[in-house]
Amino acid sequence: MALPIRYHWRNLLVRRTTSALTILVVTAVVGTLTWILGFFLALQSSLSVAGDAHKLLIIQRGTTSETNSAISPEEFNRLAQLAGVARDPESGEPLISPELYWQTQLPRLRDGGATRANVALRGVTLRAFEVHRNIRLLGERFSVGEPQVIVGRAAAAQFAGLAVGDVIRIGVGESREFRVVGHFDAGGGPMESEIWMYLPAMQSAYLRNGYSSVSVRLEDPASAPAAIEQVRSAPIELSAEREADYWRNQTSNVRFYQAVCFVLVAIMSLAAAFALANTMYASVAGRAREIAMLRTIGYRPHHILLGFVMESVLLSLIGGLLGCVACAAYLELVGSTKDMFGSSTFTTMAFDIRLTPLLVGWSLASVAVIGVIGALPPAWRAARTHVLTALREP
Amino acid sequence: MGAAGIVLRDVHKAYFKDRLEIPVLAGLNLEIAPGEFAALMGPSGSGKSTLLHLIGGLDTPTRGSVRVGDSQLESMSESALTAWRSRHVGFIFQMYHLVPVLTAAQNVELPLLLFRMASSERKRRVQTALSIVGLGDRTDHRPNQLSGGQEQRVAIARAIVTDPDVLLADEPTGDLDARTSEEILNLLNALNTEFGKTIVMVTHDPRAAGHAGRTLHLDKGVLDREEVNTRRAATASAS
Ligand SMILES: Nc1ncnc2c1ncn2[C@@H]1O[C@H](COP(=O)(O)OP(=O)(O)O)[C@@H](O)[C@H]1O
Ligand SMILES: [Mg+2]
Numbered sequence: 001m002a003l004p005i006r007y008h009w010r011n012l013l014v015r016r017t018t019s020a021l022t023i024l025v026v027t028a029v030v031g032t033l034t035w036i037l038g039f040f041l042a043l044q045s046s047l048s049v050a051g052d053a054h055k056l057l058i059i060q061r062g063t064t065s066e067t068n069s070a071i072s073p074e075e076f077n078r079l080a081q082l083a084g085v086a087r088d089p090e091s092g093e094p095l096i097s098p099e100l101y102w103q104t105q106l107p108r109l110r111d112g113g114a115t116r117a118n119v120a121l122r123g124v125t126l127r128a129f130e131v132h133r134n135i136r137l138l139g140e141r142f143s144v145g146e147p148q149v150i151v152g153r154a155a156a157a158q159f160a161g162l163a164v165g166d167v168i169r170i171g172v173g174e175s176r177e178f179r180v181v182g183h184f185d186a187g188g189g190p191m192e193s194e195i196w197m198y199l200p201a202m203q204s205a206y207l208r209n210g211y212s213s214v215s216v217r218l219e220d221p222a223s224a225p226a227a228i229e230q231v232r233s234a235p236i237e238l239s240a241e242r243e244a245d246y247w248r249n250q251t252s253n254v255r256f257y258q259a260v261c262f263v264l265v266a267i268m269s270l271a272a273a274f275a276l277a278n279t280m281y282a283s284v285a286g287r288a289r290e291i292a293m294l295r296t297i298g299y300r301p302h303h304i305l306l307g308f309v310m311e312s313v314l315l316s317l318i319g320g321l322l323g324c325v326a327c328a329a330y331l332e333l334v335g336s337t338k339d340m341f342g343s344s345t346f347t348t349m350a351f352d353i354r355l356t357p358l359l360v361g362w363s364l365a366s367v368a369v370i371g372v373i374g375a376l377p378p379a380w381r382a383a384r385t386h387v388l389t390a391l392r393e394p
Numbered sequence: 395m396g397a398a399g400i401v402l403r404d405v406h407k408a409y410f411k412d413r414l415e416i417p418v419l420a421g422l423n424l425e426i427a428p429g430e431f432a433a434l435m436g437p438s439g440s441g442k443s444t445l446l447h448l449i450g451g452l453d454t455p456t457r458g459s460v461r462v463g464d465s466q467l468e469s470m471s472e473s474a475l476t477a478w479r480s481r482h483v484g485f486i487f488q489m490y491h492l493v494p495v496l497t498a499a500q501n502v503e504l505p506l507l508l509f510r511m512a513s514s515e516r517k518r519r520v521q522t523a524l525s526i527v528g529l530g531d532r533t534d535h536r537p538n539q540l541s542g543g544q545e546q547r548v549a550i551a552r553a554i555v556t557d558p559d560v561l562l563a564d565e566p567t568g569d570l571d572a573r574t575s576e577e578i579l580n581l582l583n584a585l586n587t588e589f590g591k592t593i594v595m596v597t598h599d600p601r602a603a604g605h606a607g608r609t610l611h612l613d614k615g616v617l618d619r620e621e622v623n624t625r626r627a628a629t630a631s632a633s
Contacts, residue, residue: 002507010495293491296452297505297552298480300473388453391487392443 002303003294008311011283018279019315025275026319026367029268031326034363036261038327038353043254049134049189051244053221054086058214058231058240065250066101066213071238076211078236084223085216088130095217097131099124100202102212104170106159113160120194121149121170123202131217134189139164139182144198150182152192154352162195171205178205188352190247216240269370272319276312276374284308284382291382292390301383308379309372316371320364328355397428397592398463398482398559400449405458407444418444419455420615428559431586431593433603436612442596443564445612449594450483450562451475463559480508484553484591486563490545492537492552499524499533502551509556523551526589527581543574550581554591561585563595567602579605 012019058079059069076098085094100123107113126144129135142148149168156162166180178197186192203209218227224242231240241249284291291304331353407419418441426432436442447453448460451467452475460467465478492501502520524530527547537545546566553561563582567575583605585591595606603609603623610620 004500004507006500007493007496014495289489289491290493293487293493294504295476296450296479296485298476298508300476303508388447391491 002299003307003310005310005314008307008314011287011311012315015279015283018282022275022279022315023319023322026272026316026370027322027326029272029370030320030323030363030367031330032268032323033265033366034324034327034355034359035330035353036265037362038331038355038359040258040261041356041359042353043251046188046190047244047247047251049187050191050247051242052132052134053224053242053244054133054218055131055243056216056218056224056227056231056240057243057246058216058238059212061232061237061239063239066099067103069101069212071098071211071214073210075236075238076214079214079216079231079238081236082216082227082230084218084220084227086219093127095127095131097124097128097215098199098211099128099213099215100199100206100208100211102202102206104174106161106168109158109160117159119155119159121202122191122194122196123199124196125199128196128215131215132186132191133217134187135191136185136187137182138184142181142196142198142201145201146198147176147178147201148181149178149195149197150184151180152194152196153183153185154188154192155195156183158193168195172207176205190250214238215243269366272316272367273370273374276316276371277377279315280308280312280375280378281381283311284378284385287382288385288390289393291385292387295385295387296391304385305379305383308382309375312375312379313368313371316367316374317364320367323367324355324360324363331355397590399428399430400424400426400560400592400594401459401461402448403459403461405448405460406456407441407448407453408456417615419448422458422612422616424610424617426592426594428592429586429590430608431583431606432595433606433609434594434596434612435598435600435603435609438598440612441615442612446562446564446594446596449560450485451479480505481556482558482560484550484556484558484561486546486549486553486561486566488565488568490537490542490549492545492548494537497534497536498529498540498548498551501537501548502555505552505556519555520551523555524548526554526585527551541574542570543577546570546574546578547581550578550585554585554589559592561591561593563593565596565598567597567599575599575602 058071059066060071063069079096080094082096085096087094102121103118104121105116106119107116137150138153140150142150151162161168162180164180164182167177168180169175169177184192184196216227218224228240230236231238294304402422402424405419405422406417408415408417410416422445434442434445444453448455448467449462451462451470455468458468463482465482467475467478470478493504496504499520502523503516506516506519521530521533524533527550529544529547529551532540532544537548540548561582566582567578570578579602582593582595586593593606595602597603606623608620608622610617
């Protein structure tokens with residue numbers, strides 16, 4: 001690369017309007033691309049947090065999610081036979097957590113409470129905190145027997161009225177008042193979008209005596225297939241899945257979004273490449289004599305080629321940086337917490353999109369590739385400029 | 395680098411347009427001694443630029459041999475010719491062909507960027523070239539901030555900055571008024587007499603040709619006559 005950067009830089013400055021318009025296109029593409037990448041990275045990390053290999057989730061046979069699963073106390077009692085379950089080191093009790101899952105609607109913070117969305121309620125016993133090891137209390141836990149709830153961090157960030165001390169109305173006809181006594185962290189996993197309370201209190205509020213699901217902690221992840229088989233067969237006859245598999249199925253619609261988004265990104269990238277190619281073609285055409293002069297004084301075709309690729313990459317990187325800034329500004333203004341609905345639960349699942357250095361690096365690398373691709377055809381033409389013909393141009 | 399001589403033997407050059415052969419040079423012979431300043435005249439379209447391009451390794455003859463210094467150009471590949479041009483020839487064009495976005499100094503620096511060279515050495519050479527052409531104080535100006543004559547001086551500085559053996563000028567004063575032309579011609583003259591550069595200059599203007607030691611006339615594909623300029627020595631010493 002013989003031609004100095006300032007040569008390329010100034011050539012871009014001279015074509016101010018074209019350069020600015022091209023950068024604008026690239027900015028829009030990279031802004032979107034960065035956000036989409038960030039969205040899927042965040043979703044993935046949220047789901048991977050939920051993938052505790054020691055945990056099995058047990059629901060009613062023939063159902064696909066906790067929402068429509070019902071497990072009777074008799075069925076629950078049969079789970080005591082399950083082999084390979086971890087035990088509490090002190091009491092020796094098996095780590096089996098019966099849970100009741102319900103959805104209610106709460107006003108969203110995002111639009112100042114104008115709309116309401118589903119939020120998941122989970123009734124648990126104290127055993128749950130041993131089964132779900134990634135739960136970390138931020139403040140108090142609900143007291144057994146009191147109408148109290150604790151709220152996942154992501155839920156608190158999504159919905160109004162979930163600050164510590166607030167009171168929410170739940171139960172049949174929203175007749176019961178529960179007080180928020182603390183928040184909790186689930187390492188960014190999906191449970192962070194839930195509200196937890198004492199199981200019997202929730203059963204009584206919703207006039208239920210059974211459960212929705214049972215979470216089990218295994219002694220050894222390797223025994224999962226055997227345990228799943230035992231749960232499926234007589235006499236238990238329920239359905240068990242690894243936690244990671246369960247959540248992956250709950251978000252199977254994500255894969256569709258993902259495909260749509262990637263098609264969108266591909267089309268936008270193509271548009272950016274075309275915009276860059278178009279700009280560079282114009283630039284090459286306007287500089288035929290300059291290219292001929294450079295070739296005359298000893299510049300080789302590859303110098304010329306690299307020069308124009310350089311210019312295009314410079315344009316695309318400026319657009320890329322601005323795109324990342326735009327994405328950061330968007331996350332700052334609109335909020336970095338994104339919610340989406342599970343395919344079968346329709347419960348809000350929230351997670352944080354973060355503009356990490358890795359993500360920015362990926363975006364910039366992608367846009368540089370787009371810059372190279374867009375530049376190659378015009379740069380190739382520039383490299384093959386017929387020197388004598390161009391020198392004769394008036 | 396010492397000056398180089400130029401020897402062309404039985405050079406033919408034809409272009410093809412719509413499969414029709416257009417002969418431009420037809421068996422041309424030419425000998426220019428090292429350190430000579432030759433003017434090349436002839437009617438428009440007679441092939442003056444074509445001849446200059448052959449000498450400068452920008453084009454290759456259809457037939458015949460072109461030797462510049464120790465290099466036999468007709469047998470060299472395009473890539474070898476490119477490398478040869480960057481070291482041995484300086485081109486000066488009628489329209490200057492400066493890069494508008496670069497300053498005078500940066501324009502002059504362009505040929506040097508092809509070589510491994512410390513940037514301090516580059517700066518020094520650029521400064522030297524610019525002071526030789528009398529533009530030592532205009533180094534930071536862009537071409538559009540310079541007059542035509544100054545632009546041509548920058549172009550000449552760019553041509554000499556690599557210290558080539560041969561300077562090839564294609565109507566270098568074609569776009570300049572009489573007084574400025576005179577200054578540029580005196581500058582070329584000085585490059586020839588003081589720095590020993592071999593110069594071939596295409597021109598329309600007999601007065602311009604008068605600055606050269608010899609004027610060659612190109613017509614119908616050959617050099618049909620030439621005249622030695624006896625007054626040139628006086629002009630050169632007077633400048
Ligand atoms: N690339 C080319 N293709 C076809 N014809 C050309 C080409 N270059 C030059 N010619 C022709 O060769 C002749 C000589 O051109 P040129 O050397 O530019 O003449 P001069 O410089 O003496 O005016 C002209 O008739 C011109 O049209
Ligand atoms: Mg000509």
